[in-house]
Structures are given as structure tokens and as C-alpha cells.
Amino acid sequence: MAPSDPFAAADILLEASDLTVVRGGKEILAGAGLKVRGGEIVTLIGPNGAGKTTIIKVVLGLMKADQGKVMRRPGLVIGYMPQRLHIDPTLPLTVGRFLALGGSRGNGKGRARAAEVLGEVGAGAVMDTPLQAVSGGEFQRVVLARALLREPDLLVLDEPSQGIDVNGQAELYRLIARIRDRRGCGVLMVSHDLHLVMADTDEVVCLNHHVCCAGRPEMVTNDPSYIQLFGRQVAGTLAVYHHHHDHDHDAGGNVISHGEGEDHHG
Amino acid sequence: MDEFLIRALIGGFGVAVVAGPLGAFVVWRRMAFFGGTLSHSALLGVAMGILLGININIGIFAVCAVVAVLLVILARPTQLANDTLLGILAHASLAFGLIGLSFMEARRIDLMSYLFGDVLATTEQDIALILIGGGLVIAALVFLWRPLLAATVDEELAMVEGVPVKAVNLAFMLLLAVIVALAMKVVGILLVTSLIIIPAATARRFSTTPEQMAVYAAFGGCAAVAGGLWGSMSFDTPSGPSIVAAAFALFAVSLLVPAFRQR
Numbered sequence: 001m002a003p004s005d006p007f008a009a010a011d012i013l014l015e016a017s018d019l020t021v022v023r024g025g026k027e028i029l030a031g032a033g034l035k036v037r038g039g040e041i042v043t044l045i046g047p048n049g050a051g052k053t054t055i056i057k058v059v060l061g062l063m064k065a066d067q068g069k070v071m072r073r074p075g076l077v078i079g080y081m082p083q084r085l086h087i088d089p090t091l092p093l094t095v096g097r098f099l100a101l102g103g104s105r106g107n108g109k110g111r112a113r114a115a116e117v118l119g120e121v122g123a124g125a126v127m128d129t130p131l132q133a134v135s136g137g138e139f140q141r142v143v144l145a146r147a148l149l150r151e152p153d154l155l156v157l158d159e160p161s162q163g164i165d166v167n168g169q170a171e172l173y174r175l176i177a178r179i180r181d182r183r184g185c186g187v188l189m190v191s192h193d194l195h196l197v198m199a200d201t202d203e204v205v206c207l208n209h210h211v212c213c214a215g216r217p218e219m220v221t222n223d224p225s226y227i228q229l230f231g232r233q234v235a236g237t238l239a240v241y242h243h244h245h246d247h248d249h250d251a252g253g254n255v256i257s258h259g260e261g262e263d264h265h266g
Numbered sequence: 267m268d269e270f271l272i273r274a275l276i277g278g279f280g281v282a283v284v285a286g287p288l289g290a291f292v293v294w295r296r297m298a299f300f301g302g303t304l305s306h307s308a309l310l311g312v313a314m315g316i317l318l319g320i321n322i323n324i325g326i327f328a329v330c331a332v333v334a335v336l337l338v339i340l341a342r343p344t345q346l347a348n349d350t351l352l353g354i355l356a357h358a359s360l361a362f363g364l365i366g367l368s369f370m371e372a373r374r375i376d377l378m379s380y381l382f383g384d385v386l387a388t389t390e391q392d393i394a395l396i397l398i399g400g401g402l403v404i405a406a407l408v409f410l411w412r413p414l415l416a417a418t419v420d421e422e423l424a425m426v427e428g429v430p431v432k433a434v435n436l437a438f439m440l441l442l443a444v445i446v447a448l449a450m451k452v453v454g455i456l457l458v459t460s461l462i463i464i465p466a467a468t469a470r471r472f473s474t475t476p477e478q479m480a481v482y483a484a485f486g487g488c489a490a491v492a493g494g495l496w497g498s499m500s501f502d503t504p505s506g507p508s509i510v511a512a513a514f515a516l517f518a519v520s521l522l523v524p525a526f527r528q529r
Contacts, residue, residue, distance in 0.1 A: 057422070060422075060425075061425075062422050062426070078426055080422075080423060080426040080427075082420060082422055082423055085419075085420050086420075087419060088293075088294050088295075088296065088418075090293050090294055090467070090470050091294045091476065092470070092474050092475055092476060092478065092479055093475075093476060094474070097475065097476070101415060101416045101419060102416075102427055146423075150427065156426075
């Protein structure tokens with residue numbers, strides 16, 4: 001990772017460094033770290049069991065690391081979307097009530113605000129539907145809405161596209177990018193859908209207990225350790241995908257994006 | 267109506283009104299077995315109460331509270347599945363309770379009344395205890411409602427959103443310990459869980475909000491108490507089991523209702 005200079009540090013929402021977590025004699029994280037700046041989408045990728053969810057839990061304060069430290073900007077408000085949210089079928093809860101449980105401020109305007117945010121994530125019609133009756137895609141949007149209702153500075157999303165078909169997944173990632181553009185919040189997410197996420201991601205962190213490689217998507221996908229981890233085929237798919245996109249590569253293979261993002265990476 | 271029957275009804279209603287809403291949380295959180303463990307350990311509380319010469323209800327509450335805390339503390343180092351740990355503590359405490367009581371045979375302990383309740387012997391003192399204890403539990407539950415519900419939906423999400431989940435969970439377990447101590451008089455140690463979970467399970471089918479389910483469970487529990495006492499008087503059956511049988515009958519009937527609606 002790049003050494004932090006005082007200018008960049010000013011916009012850092014969250015920085016974790018040198019995290020080590022040992023559970024049951026196994027090293028789940030071995031000196032891993034990551035950094036999220038305001039308005040930046042950081043995507044965490046890696047094979048199953050690589051410690052992606054663990055590092056998310058550590059930076060959220062849900063789990064204690066055996067070593068290393070996590071620094072958050074003081075007063076940072078985090079909106080969190082867990083990997084699996086199981087709502088017991090015996091709990092009669094409508095979407096509206098679920099959203100109200102998130103602790104959004106201002107009870108009187110709570111419902112109107114909830115309706116607004118549900119609209120923002122494209123799930124405006126389900127306000128009074130029982131949670132157990134909404135579709136997988138709607139459910140993920142509802143959980144996202146709950147995170148957004150906190151007016152977060154940082155969104156933390158653990159595999160947000162679970163239980164959604166491929167078309168819906170692409171749509172959800174576009175929605176996340178739009179939310180970032182509109183609200184200017186930072187986004188830290190775990191994803192398996194590399195080819196779908198890469199386009200809107202500013203920084204990729206490839207994790208396999210330690211950080212194998214990190215950087216702009218194009219840098220990472222050309223990194224030998226990345227190719228070794230995911231195989232040439234997946235890496236190849238990504239290369240193809242990138243040709244459809246609205247940016248160019250310079251001689252060194254680095255990306256030159258058009259317009260978007262320069263305010264984050266001056 | 268006979269005075270002892272009125273006392274039994276008041277005591278039974280008092281317990282049912284509190285057990286219903288707590289039972290809803292037990293059902294939502296899948297803690298039925300936990301409730302069973304607490305109630306099994308209550309017999310140890312009875313033995314301790316008698317041995318130390320303190321109020322039996324306080325003895326039960328203390329032992330239940332210790333068991334609840336032990337469950338939380340032991341979960342990590344033993345790495346045993348939760349239900350295994352619950353089974354160990356439930357039956358170990360029941361065994362120790364029975365052993366403890368066996369030392370007091372001379373004082374003619376009515377074991378059956380502890381195991382299966384003796385609501386028809388409810389005294390005015392019992393009623394006072396149920397109303398005060400139950401009132402406190404309800405007040406605490408109203409105060410804790412929102413954070414407890416948030417923690418029930420998803421603990422980690424609630425934690426990130428600033429809910430003190432561990433404190434809330436502990437408070438909930440202590441409330442359960444209180445209701446186990448209070449309900450022992452009505453249905454007995456071995457049947458306490460049923461008075462907590464059956465009315466809540468029955469209420470599920472008629473509820474569209476968590477609050478509705480809690481309130482319906484309270485009413486359902488009262489209906490079970492009334493029905494059980496009526497049965498007990500009419501057929502000369504033991505009161506505690508009769509109340510549980512009535513609760514089950516209500517549950518069984520409730521299963522038919524949505525089936526009708528769907529057709």
C-alpha cells in the first residue's frame with residue numbers, strides 16, 4: 001500500500017493495517033490491511049475462506065483482531081449490509097418496520113424518509129410487504145435502504161448481490177455506483193462478481209489471508225499473484241469486459257478514466 | 267366462585283400476560299431450548315432457597331441468572347454447540363436440584379408441586395409477587411423493546427448501528443429468569459417453557475406486527491389458564507398440566523384457521 005501522506009490522510013474514512021486474526025489455530029488474517037477514502041469504492045476480492053468477511057467484521061468492530069489496528073475517522077457513520085440476513089419466519093415484520101429498526105433519526109418523518117430511500121434503491125413498492133415475502137433482489141435493496149437511512153459516510157457491503165440473478169446483479173452494482181456518485185460516501189464491499197464490479201471500482205484489494213495485491217482494477221488483474229489466485233480464464237474475462245468500457249489504457253497498461261473519479265484521485 | 271379459584275386465575279393471568287410477550291421473543295430468537303434449560307435449573311434454585319432459608323422465587327431467579335451467565339461464558343472456551351451446552355446445564359442442574367431436595371426429605375418437600383405447579387394453592391403473597399415481578403418485567407420489556415427487536419432481527423447489524431447487543435441480550439435472559447421463577451407456581455418447572463412458547467407460537471398466525479404477536483400471545487396465555495382451570499375443576503385433573511393442555515388445544519385449533527382461509 002502507498003505510504004499515507006498528510007493530504008491523502010485528510011480524506012481517509014477508515015484505515016486498517018497489519019491485521020492478524022487467529023481462530024482455532026488457523027491464521028485467518030495475516031497482516032492484512034485496507035484503506036477507504038471518501039467517495040471511493042474499494043472492492044475486496046479473494047477465494048472462499050480468504051478472510052474477506054473476517055476483515056470486514058474487524059473494521060466494523062464486530063470482531064477483535066489479535067494484532068494490528070483499525071483507525072476510523074472520528075464520528076464516522078457506517079451503513080452496513082451483512083452477508084446473510086436471516087429473518088426468522090416466525091417474526092411478523094414488514095419492510096417498513098424493518099427499516100424503522102435501523103435507528104434513523106426523527107421518528108415522525110421516519111416513514112416518509114424510509115419511503116424516499118426505498119424509492120432511491122428501486123424498491124418503492126414493498127413498504128408494507130412482510131420481509132419474508134419480498135424477492136431476493138428486493139430484500140437486498142431493502143437491506144441497502146436500511147444502511148442508507150443512517151446517512152452513512154461509509155457503506156460496508158458484504159456480498160451485496162447474494163440471491164440475485166445475473167441481470168439483477170449488474171443492476172445492483174450500478175445502483176451502488178450511483179449512490180456513491182450522488183451521496184459522495186465511501187464504499188467498501190466484498191464481491192465474487194469480479195467482472196461486474198470492476199468497472200465502477202476505484203481500488204481492488206485482493207485478499208488471501210494477506211493482501212496479495214491492491215490497486216486500480218487494471219493493475220490488479222495483470223498482477224501475477226492475482227492471475228495465480230483466480231486462474232487465467234477469469235482474468236481473461238475481465239480483460240474482455242474492460243474493452244467495452246469507457247476508458248483507455250496507457251502504454252503501461254494503467255487506466256485513464258474519462259472524467260469520473262479525478263476528484264477522488266487527484 | 268371459590269376464593270382459591272379466583273386467586274389461581276389472578277396468579278395465572280399475571281404470569282400469562284408476561285409470558286406471552288417474552289415467549290414471542292423466545293420463538294423469534296429460537297431460544298425455546300434455552301427456556302427449558304432455565305426452567306430445569308429452577309429446581310436447583312428451589313433447593314438452594316430452602317437450604318439457605320430464603321424466598322424460593324429469589325433462589326430460582328438467582329440460579330437461573332447464574333446459569334444464563336454461565337451459558338454465555340462457557341460458549342466460547344468449550345466450543346460446544348449451543349444445544350449441547352444447554353442440554354448439559356439443564357440436566358446437570360436438574361440432577362443437582364433433585365439431589366439437594368433429597369437431603370430435605372424430612373421436611374416433606376412436595377416435589378410434585380414444584381415440578382408440575384400448584385396454582386390452586388396460590389396465596390395472596392404469591393399474587394403480590396407475581397403482580398410486582400410481572401409488572402417490572404413488562405416495564406423492562408417495554409423499555410427494551412426496540413433494541414431487543416433490532417438485536418433479534420440481526421445482532422451484528424444492530425451492533426454496527428449502535429445497539430448495546432450484549433447488554434440487551436443479558437437483560438433479556440434475566441427477564442426470562444424472572445418469568446421462570448414466577449411461572450413455577452402456575453405450571454411447574456417441567457412445564458414452564460410451554461406456557462412461554464405455546465401461546466406465542468399460536469399467536470404467530472394471526473399477527474402482522476411484532477407487537478400484535480406479543481399481545482395476542484398474552485391473551486392466548488390467559489385463555490389457556492382459564493380453560494385449563496375450568497378443565498381441572500370439571501374433570502378433577504392436575505391444574506398445571508391442564509393449563510398446558512388447554513394452551514396446546516388452542517395451538518392445534520389455530521393450525522386449522524389459515525388452512526381454511528387459503529381455500
